[in-house]
Amino acid sequence: MPLVLTRTDLTGLVAPADVVAVVEQAFADLADGTAAQAPLSVAAVDDDVHFLPMTAVSRRAGLGGSKLLADIPRNRDRGLPAQRSVLVLSDADDGAPVAILDGGLPTRLRTAAASAVATRWLAPDDARVLGLVGAGGLALEHVSAIAAVRPLEQVLFWTRSDGTAAAFVEQVAARHPELKAARVDTSAAAVGAADVVATLTPSREPVVLGEWFHPGLHVNVVGAPPRPDHREVDGEAMRRSRIVVDSVATALHESGDALLAIAEGAVTADDCRLELGDVVTGRAAGRRSADEVTLFDSVGLGLLDVAIGRLLVDAARAAGRGLAVDLSA
Template sequence: MTAAPGPSLPSFTSRPIPGAPVPLVLTRSDLAGLVTPAAVVDAVERAFADLAEGSASQAPLAVAAVDDAAHFLPMTAVSRRAGLAGSKLLADVPGNRDRGLPAQRSVLVLADADDGAPVAVLDGGLPTRLRTAAASAVATRWLAPPSARVLGLVGAGGLALEHVSAVAGVRPLEQVLFWTRSDATAATFVDGVGARHPEIKVTRVDSPAGAVEPADVVCTLTPSREPVVRGEWFHPGLHVNVVGAPPRPDHREVDGEAMARSRVVVDSVSTALGESGDALLAIAEGAIDESACRLELGAVVAGLAPGRRDAEEITLFDSVGLGLLDVVIGRLLVDAARAAGRGLSVELSA
């Protein structure tokens, strides 16, 4: 059984080289509210297919680090459809939590795919949240049961609200069950869902198992080093999006049994087998082998591999993140910002 294709996908047009606009600098506040979750999900879905079909290219993920404390990852890709090449520099600095700063920071640089001219520089925080949630929604569209109505979230931080909005666009959610240790985070999340999706019932549960066992779709959204979700909690028909852990081989959110009990779909084979602790640690333990992590979501979206095959199948999407998705979302954001008159135009070559 394969999922029905989503709504018609967006078509981007490259900007002509003559008279190209002056590069745009966009801050976090400039980017707020420019695009809808539905538009982002559709663009990300098309990008996955483009990657599988060869009209987009994703550079292998590389890590630059002097020691284990801070990792810097340039995530580079080019999209013929978007007419852009781009690179997001992701800084993963766990020690920032002790400084009261975000553990992850990023900046996205976009260039014209034809002549290499700079197009924009964006704060990377919002594109990262949008693309992570959109990737989960695309995986949910193709892999989750059509009858899915209950979403379970393990973690309720910055990714959680965007996940509710994105997944609600591909399945008619009736209830969200969520687990978090922080009362303040819980209150912020409940208020956010209430403002955006008053029709969805939101319930805080007292354990990760409470967010997994009753759910149809689960999203793990924690920067965990040790498993917070166990495969013994999985039931037939469940779909799980494992997207929260940073791209570090020693971090994981789910245990080996979770990987072994599931049909695993990854965003990128090379990335999963290089930087996904969920995959690599399960392989090291003998729960799975590398062959279990060789199906990419793009192949499913492009019709090269089946989506959900039957009602009882347990599916798991393991995502570390693709720079290509930042590039196509960057196209949406830059076009919307120019239309809204937002951002600062800066001639970098002056």
């Protein structure tokens, strides 16, 4: 019978390194054609509420799945998350329902893992300092995932919120006592002193500028919602970088970081056509020189939800977690 898995059921089930491994394989499968990703579409009756079904199928996972993402910025005024989601998984052969999962934790885990895969292939091998612009829900998972692929020694982070800063320092100390997490005064400081950067804000306007980039830097652009008018980095950041995307179709449809830079003439659409899966499979080079600046533009793929869904469902069954429900009764 299919499992219903709550956020509590899913917490602590899998190790970051295992999530990174399945996400990396999912990128390779997409490049190899053994997984398929449906075009990203948006259902909306106004600009305040967007519903995005993110659908994919994976032969390796033996699953088809769809995550329904609700992007509702005004939820913040209600004290609610701006994004909520639920993930539905079905058997790839006969369509039988396999599981229904709260989408929040899988989203955080796979988003951080995607950044870690990009970091593994694009960042300097000796990267030691991680810079975070934003310290909210995605931040701790990024520390854990990137620490799985690089020997991190320090985390520098910028946030406007004193409460968020205090909570993040406490979380890092609890999970990674070997790492020092230090708050900096500006986002420029978080970028300037880092080897690897992740932008983790739901910003509509740039919070990171290309003029701050230094030779050898790798940047994961992660936080902005999949809306073509939202961005975290400016056109100069895109122009100064070798751009790698999770999916060309997704980036050129929903990534404001890419689309606004193209509209400004900072880059062209052709500059945004290198997919991470092609790097992972060796069809394209990873980091090409010590001084190269690389940027991973991450919008989010339903395939990654399916891949981590397989990992989580198997772990939940092994641990005896979740509620088995006969949906056909």
